[in-house]
Amino acid sequence: MKRIAAQLVKKRVYKSIVHFVLVATSLLSIFPLLWIITTSLKTKPQYLANKIGPSWPITLSSIENALSSANFLKWILNSFFITGAAIVLGTVIAIFAAFAITKLSFRGRDLLLDYSIALMAIPVIVMITPLYILFSRLRIVNTYFGMILVYSGITAPFSAYLLTAFFKTIHWGIIESAIIDGCNSLDVLIRIIVPISGPPLATLLIVNSLWIWNELLLALIFLPMDKTHTIMVGLTVHQSRYSINVPVVVAGLLISALPMLILYFALQKFFIQGLVEGSIKG
Amino acid sequence: MVRALRTRKIAPYLYIAPFLIITLFIFGYSIPSVFLFSFQRIQGISGEFIGIANYKHVLHNIEFQAAVRNNLQLLIIVPVLVSLAIIMSVFVFEGVRGWKIYRTMLFVPYILPITVVGITFGYIFTLRGVLNEILKFINPEFGIDWLGNPNLALWTLMIIIIWKELGFGIMLCLARLMSVSPDLYDAAKIDGAGWFKLLIHITIPQLATIIEFFTIITIINILSWIFAYSYTVTMGGPGNATMVIELFIYRQLMKWSIPKVGAGAAASVMLFLFVLLLVFGLLKSRKRMIYEIE
Numbered sequence: 001m002k003r004i005a006a007q008l009v010k011k012r013v014y015k016s017i018v019h020f021v022l023v024a025t026s027l028l029s030i031f032p033l034l035w036i037i038t039t040s041l042k043t044k045p046q047y048l049a050n051k052i053g054p055s056w057p058i059t060l061s062s063i064e065n066a067l068s069s070a071n072f073l074k075w076i077l078n079s080f081f082i083t084g085a086a087i088v089l090g091t092v093i094a095i096f097a098a099f100a101i102t103k104l105s106f107r108g109r110d111l112l113l114d115y116s117i118a119l120m121a122i123p124v125i126v127m128i129t130p131l132y133i134l135f136s137r138l139r140i141v142n143t144y145f146g147m148i149l150v151y152s153g154i155t156a157p158f159s160a161y162l163l164t165a166f167f168k169t170i171h172w173g174i175i176e177s178a179i180i181d182g183c184n185s186l187d188v189l190i191r192i193i194v195p196i197s198g199p200p201l202a203t204l205l206i207v208n209s210l211w212i213w214n215e216l217l218l219a220l221i222f223l224p225m226d227k228t229h230t231i232m233v234g235l236t237v238h239q240s241r242y243s244i245n246v247p248v249v250v251a252g253l254l255i256s257a258l259p260m261l262i263l264y265f266a267l268q269k270f271f272i273q274g275l276v277e278g279s280i281k282g
Numbered sequence: 283m284v285r286a287l288r289t290r291k292i293a294p295y296l297y298i299a300p301f302l303i304i305t306l307f308i309f310g311y312s313i314p315s316v317f318l319f320s321f322q323r324i325q326g327i328s329g330e331f332i333g334i335a336n337y338k339h340v341l342h343n344i345e346f347q348a349a350v351r352n353n354l355q356l357l358i359i360v361p362v363l364v365s366l367a368i369i370m371s372v373f374v375f376e377g378v379r380g381w382k383i384y385r386t387m388l389f390v391p392y393i394l395p396i397t398v399v400g401i402t403f404g405y406i407f408t409l410r411g412v413l414n415e416i417l418k419f420i421n422p423e424f425g426i427d428w429l430g431n432p433n434l435a436l437w438t439l440m441i442i443i444i445w446k447e448l449g450f451g452i453m454l455c456l457a458r459l460m461s462v463s464p465d466l467y468d469a470a471k472i473d474g475a476g477w478f479k480l481l482i483h484i485t486i487p488q489l490a491t492i493i494e495f496f497t498i499i500t501i502i503n504i505l506s507w508i509f510a511y512s513y514t515v516t517m518g519g520p521g522n523a524t525m526v527i528e529l530f531i532y533r534q535l536m537k538w539s540i541p542k543v544g545a546g547a548a549a550s551v552m553l554f555l556f557v558l559l560l561v562f563g564l565l566k567s568r569k570r571m572i573y574e575i576e
Binding site: 018105 | 295301302304305307308309313319374376378381384390391397398401403412415448449502507509510528534535547551558564
């Protein structure tokens with residue numbers, strides 16, 4: 001009897017420790033985000049008086065300020081546009097390539113796959129010097145076109161690889177029946193394969209748009225003009241110039257993180273799964 | 283032995299053409315060129331070959347030396363990050379009430395853009411910033427310059443990177459733990475294994491391939507994917523206290539009116555070759571992991 005009681009106490013203590021550790025770490029994990037939210041709702045004097053916690057009354061003035069400052073809205077739009085275009089372009093290219101690798105036969109098929117895998121390993125930093133020179137000579141630095149090209153090209157190998165892995169699992173039977181019904185290769189791709197590719201396409205969407213939206217290095221280099229900045233570049237450059245009004249800058253930070261945060265909280269499971277699997281496969 | 287659709291002979295090549303064109307344009311030009319440039323002095327369009335002069339110049343450069351030192355020091359993150367990931371994943375795996383909520387919160391740092399994280403922690407760690415304000419409750423005299431003190435700045439950066447990257451490691455380990463058969467644990471518990479023994483003899487061996495994978499990925503990240511941290515938090519400063527190789531390469535390209543292409547290329551090549559070695563290790567590790575999952 002005593003032993004059982006002792007064991008129960010032990011278990012309780014153990015569970016309490018687990019809870020404690022989890023709560024502590026979770027708080028540390030989300031504190032900066034909470035701080036960003038509470039700071040965005042302050043005025044500058046409110047912030048100077050209380051930098052840590054929430055202030056009362058909350059105000060939307062800093063957020064309004066951020067939205068109307070300089071080219072802020074333009075930057076957000078730029079990011080949306082560039083991310084969207086690069087995702088579409090990169091994914092379409094990857095779908096075609098993956099389809100060919102898995103369902104068609106041609107010389108150098110295996111080579112192409114190995115080539116694609118090799119490209120995924122290259123860190124972006126290594127390519128900025130030659131790419132900048134190339135783009136300068138072609139006069140496409142500081143163009144949306146150039147930026148989209150870069151992002152599409154860089155995400156294409158990973159997308160192609162993920163789709164290849166998925167397409168390989170598609171049973172030939174479905175394709176066979178489509179051929180019997182008179183489909184050509186393009187029909188098979190568009191009518192059969194793409195519609196059932198929801199999961200990998202969702203993964204690609206999440207992983208790639210997160211990466212492109214958050215990306216800083218390439219955006220700094222290829223879109224250096226104020227009007228064409230992506231939101232991340234705009235925030236970084238803006239911050240060093242106007243670091244005096246903290247709540248406004250932080251409001252900008254909040255707004256810029258919002259799209260991804262909303263996506264995350266809405267699709268949690270997909271997100272975590274996708275990012276984890278995406279990087280294992282990548 | 284793979285079935286293939288019958289098509290016009292040219293069809294497959296049309297399908298792969300866009301992919302080839304864009305990747306050859308972006309990658310196919312870059313990699314050979316960066317090697318080429320590293321042996322040249324570029325002036326405008328033309329470039330004369332100057333052998334390994336760029337490499338010598340870069341290796342003697344104080345900024346570069348500081349950058350390499352810093353990147354190496356930052357590698358301390360690896361064991362810390364891996365250990366914390368294992369420990370935290372074990373705690374989450376316990377499955378206490380509300381564990382999914384904890385999991386959601388622990389992953390938030392990974393979702394935030396590095397730029398946002400960098401600027402935010404800039405405000406938190408600054409001399410009159412949030413952290414010092416909090417610490418003032420304990421000791422009113424407190425005033426550590428976490429980012430302005432050259433001796434502390436890199437350590438502070440380390441903390442920021444760990445904070446952000448931990449969530450990913452936890453999810454990796456957690457995913458692996460969830461696929462472990464509970465029978466293993468049950469059998470051990472019947473044999474009287476305590477919490478610690480379970481950890482050492484079952485959990486960690488099961489996580490072995492994940493640990494290997496995560497370690498190599500983290501090393502690669504610290505060497506070649508932390509530009510945004512250094513740029514947004516301290517811009518490499520104070521002095522060269524938080525200079526990293528990526529930032530060095532960036533500065534060679536962007537901070538001079540005429541880009542120092544040769545130097546940037548030389549540094550890029552050196553970094554690239556080193557990372558390549560690690561990537562080979564990673565591929566081997568990944569093969570082991572995928573084998574294990576299947």
